[in-house]
Amino acid sequence: MKTSTLIIRTPEGIVFSQLLAGPVSRFTACFIDQLCIQAALTVFGTLLSLVMVFSLSFAIAFYAIGYFIVSIGYGILFEWVWRGQTVGKKLLRLRVMDVEGMRLQFNQIVVRNLLRFVDSLPVFYFVGGVTCWLNSKGQRLGDIAANTVVVRNPQMAEPDLDQLLAGKFNSLRQYPHLVARLRQNVTPAEADIALQSLLRREEFDPVQRVELFGEIANHFHGKVEFPAEAIDGVADEQFLRNVVDVIYRTRPETAAAGRVQPL
């Protein structure tokens, strides 16, 4: 079955996942890399024009060898030096990695790059694209032979809880013991649903948004019963904001909670 995630389970029982790159993003990265190769060759050709003054044959020879080395070696060099990334992959936040999560080896990089020949057949990486599309891990033939996959590390948009919660009075905080029980009862998936519904509120039709917030709010009302004075007159959407606030920010002043500090 084709999935968009590569799940690796370690012998210690830890599971970690990596998002697999799709054919379109990979093709775009490849296109950018081709532009880089062309740019490098243009610069190289310009420099060789100086050699041409002395010997045309040498200039042609250098260009032929340079063209070959750059076109074959570009992917190998960058993926080795940048740990599985080329310029195109870096821009699109893609990375080559071992299919079992092991250290990416030089041999794997060589094999996957040399096998571009079959993947690019007959034109525009048709074979590679079709294989990538059909393969459960999104691998082209070169990846299959080298035991590699291309994963993507999307830039995680950190939810701006300050803006989202707008610093309004949160009536739920008047009842810390109930807040603690709510945090105890709510699963990460449920918390995420509440957060996502607020983050994506503008995407919903107004009528459906009211219905959706109503349903989610009802669900959270069932988790912990707050006194009437804490929830009376509070709209469903505001109630959800209050819930998200107490779940994601243990103390009102810890606005930065939930953000990874630079190590």
Place this chain on the structure above:
Amino acid sequence: MIVDLQKFITNGQPVWAELEKMLNRMEAEPDLRLPLAQVQRFHQLYEHTAADLARLTTYSSEPETRRFLENLVARAYGEIHETRAKQRRFFPLQWFFKTWPQTFRRHIRAFYLSLAITAAGCAFGGLAIAFDPDAKPVLMPFSHLLQDPAKRVAEEENATDDRLAGSKTSFSAQLMTHNTKISIATLALGMTWGVGTIIMLFYNGVILGAVAVDYMRAGETKFLLGWLMPHGVVEIPAILIAGQAGLILAFALIGRGRRSPLRTRLREISGDLSTLIFGVGLMLVWAGFIEAFLSQYHEPVIPYSAKIAFGCVELVLLFLFLAKSGAHEKTGP
């Protein structure tokens, strides 16, 4: 239950930072050998971080921190559980005199098969041209080979000027790059369960056989040997080795008679494929030089016997190198 993320991050950060620092160091220095105490510390940090990840995955929906920890655990996991030989600094001479010939010999059956397929192609091409000389344009779709051999020999031997004057370097570069591309293609087509590799080898053999018989029928055997041997004794084995690599890949894909899974089989050969193809590249650089600077010059400039003798010496040296070099040293994985 939701994790108190601020507290969680504050507590975990020193451990994660230490693990990341060690990982950076290990990745930057492939030759690094950590003392036992540091190895133990590394393992401890890995287990701590993995436990943090498990805790976060179970109790929190914080995606960014999870991604960060997943990345860290993935890198440490790769370092700890990697069972393949650690990549050390590259020693060119050791690779050339030991790794490459040993790898070639380890897969000698694939080479024999590659040789047999090419020989079959040679036989087919030779017989085809012998029985049906009109098939020449079909068998050899290259204009410079379509000429009458006797006429060509006469032209070459009577030439007064050097037709490659001023272009030998560029000609040799074109030969090197073209032949290397063909070799890479021969290897890569192993991914077609070997069908593409077999076709490439057979077709190469057909052309070779057809050219050889064409010149022999015209009584130009000596010219043929003098023309082809100086570069051919290196170039043809190079293509055969590329075919060998393609067939190794095909055998690993097919996996007949082997119980190990496809992933393991492919993992086992990836190093050998790289070694063989880099060796092929070196051979073709040599062949390209010889073809441009020596093979294209005939009598009276260079006696055929000298060119044939040169080819024979090359062939013997190549045979000895591939058969004996590194034979008494420990075989690689």
